[in-house]
Amino acid sequence: MAEQQRRWGWLALVAAVVVIGWAAQHGGHGSGASGTTVAASAGPSGTRPSPGGSGHPAPSASASPDQNVPSDFAAPVVEYARQAGIDPQLLMAILYNESYKPHDPAFQKAWLRLKPGAALGIANMHEAAYDETRTGRGFADRGWLDLADDPGLAIEAAAWYLHDLAAQLPAHPSGGYTEDQLLAMGYNAGASNMLAFARGVTPGSLSQTYLDTLRQNWDTAGQVVKPYL
Numbered sequence: 001m002a003e004q005q006r007r008w009g010w011l012a013l014v015a016a017v018v019v020i021g022w023a024a025q026h027g028g029h030g031s032g033a034s035g036t037t038v039a040a041s042a043g044p045s046g047t048r049p050s051p052g053g054s055g056h057p058a059p060s061a062s063a064s065p066d067q068n069v070p071s072d073f074a075a076p077v078v079e080y081a082r083q084a085g086i087d088p089q090l091l092m093a094i095l096y097n098e099s100y101k102p103h104d105p106a107f108q109k110a111w112l113r114l115k116p117g118a119a120l121g122i123a124n125m126h127e128a129a130y131d132e133t134r135t136g137r138g139f140a141d142r143g144w145l146d147l148a149d150d151p152g153l154a155i156e157a158a159a160w161y162l163h164d165l166a167a168q169l170p171a172h173p174s175g176g177y178t179e180d181q182l183l184a185m186g187y188n189a190g191a192s193n194m195l196a197f198a199r200g201v202t203p204g205s206l207s208q209t210y211l212d213t214l215r216q217n218w219d220t221a222g223q224v225v226k227p228y229l
Contacts, residue, residue: 067103070095121147121154
């Protein structure tokens with residue numbers, strides 16, 4: 001019942017954002033919101049990784065991949081996870097965790113008019129985390145807003161963010177969690193909380209829920225990436 005209510009809530013939100021987006025395009029009250037408070041960096045992109053100009057691997061399962069279907073992006077997940085030296089199953093499981101809300105590019109851009117601090121892209125990355133991650137990397141010239149239209153970029157950034165989190169973990173964590181579990185909670189709650197969990201601090205309810213969801217998605221994620229390993 002809770003899951004059904006959550007889905008209906010997002011559907012209602014999508015409808016509201018569509019109306020607001022229409023009003024903005026037709027001179028309504030929201031027409032000036034797009035350029036006022038959102039930083040002009042890049043973010044998550046659109047409906048498919050671009051196999052040509054962007055240099056991102058093509059999606060795996062569909063000619064028209066859906067950003068709300070993580071399995072459509074198994075190929076780039078494996079590719080970028082390998083480049084970043086992280087577990088592809090972890091990266092795919094995180095995409096499943098983050099698929100709780102719509103990732104349609106138009107929705108994301110309209111949502112930013114209502115909530116400028118929202119996360120963008122198929123991996124739900126915040127602007128500060130993206131800007132920190134892209135520094136010195138091959139996508140350093142891509143802005144945060146690009147994440148809404150380019151799932152390949154969003155997956156690449158998420159992979160390297162996990163790489164950077166892994167570099168901060170102690171050699172022998174004492175919290176009883178696996179490295180992948182700590183990285184997932186770090187992806188959700190930030191590096192400082194991840195390090196606290198690695199020292200044995202008990203996760204709060206939000207982090208515990210994120211970890212529980214990761215465990216639920218773990219086997220599915222492994223099955224999805226297996227053909228590309």
